[in-house]
């Protein structure tokens with residue numbers, strides 16, 4: 182008998198959606214305003230207030246947010262952007278689509294975040310920007326990263342897909358760089374189904390992002406069908422179609438209201454996991470660094486085949502048989518053939534990320550989990566190691 186029955190499979194990353202979101206979406210649909218409108222404007226305002234940013238632009242994914250931010254930097258062919266090999270492919274693809282050349286700097290094996298010393302080694306005359314990713318919700322070490330950027334005149338784009346609640350020395354992740362990019366994908370800490378947000382230090386940068394994200398049309402083109410009468414727009418860039426809909430913002434507004442409540446619940450689950458797995462031969466997340474708040478986005482286990490008697494992939498097979506879902510964040514970027522072929526990246530160039538990527542798996546950590554769900558996960562993990 183598996184720990185859970187097949188029809189009760191515990192889905193990884195299932196969001197906690199409440200009646201308020203459902204009612205707000207229904208209200209948007211009844212109002213007839215489905216596209217970008219007042220709810221998007223409100224979500225941008227609420228989100229800026231939460232993270233302490235003065236400006237924000239909503240878009241339809243974090244991938245779009247990253248792409249727009251990198252396009253706004255005005256990369257020229259051959260310009261290099263340094264990022265981490267332990268990230269989702271979107272971080273790297275956004276650099277490529279903005280016309281830049283991605284360069285990988287290996288992670289610190291304990292924090293699993295980009296190592297500022299490795300970033301320093303990768304600086305060349307063509308380096309234009311650094312793209313740190315706050316992995317799993319743990320803040321990157323922003324002081325040395327911003328110092329390196331300052332010394333070399335580099336831009337910084339923070340990938341905050343895991344890091345809505347993350348802080349570093351009292352400031353939210355995303356407020357250090359020129360741009361901070363957030364995700365509201367289904368599995369993320371605040372979800373809108375699909376969705377993203379860009380914050381920027383400079384208001385002019387956010388105006389650029391808004392124009393670039395809506396076909397390159399001059400300001401507030403969504404107003405062109407309003408009761409103020411038809412307004413002509415002018416196209417000032419070859420832009421993209423990356424705007425968020427009011428239907429998405431309707432979900433996000435209520436999700437954001439519950440961001441701290443959900444965070445608290447994930448902290449409880451995190452502590453239960455830490456306590457339960459302490460005596461097992463698995464690796465568990467390092468404590469958060471002093472002066473930071475970890476957003477508790479991913480709870481990762483490290484399966485060292487020598488210590489555990491099976492490898493990560495075998496562990497995943499067993500966990501699935503117990504009807505517990507899991508994720509892998511991530512196979513290191515150079516494991517993927519496209520990047521190896523195009524950039525000649527070798528696995529041995531980023532050994533920490535490659536080793537972590539082969540041992541890591543992420544357990545369910547949604548605020549939706551009940552104590553019984555958490556007990557099932559703990560029981561299943563313990564069984565899989567026997």
Ligand SMILES: *Cc1c(COP(=O)(O)O)cnc(C)c1O
Pocket residue numbers: 241242243244245268269271272314340342343363364365366375376377
């Ligand atoms: C999820 C994720 C993204 C992409 O977010 P989308 O909103 O799905 O486009 C980018 N970077 C990281 C690290 C992510 O986890």
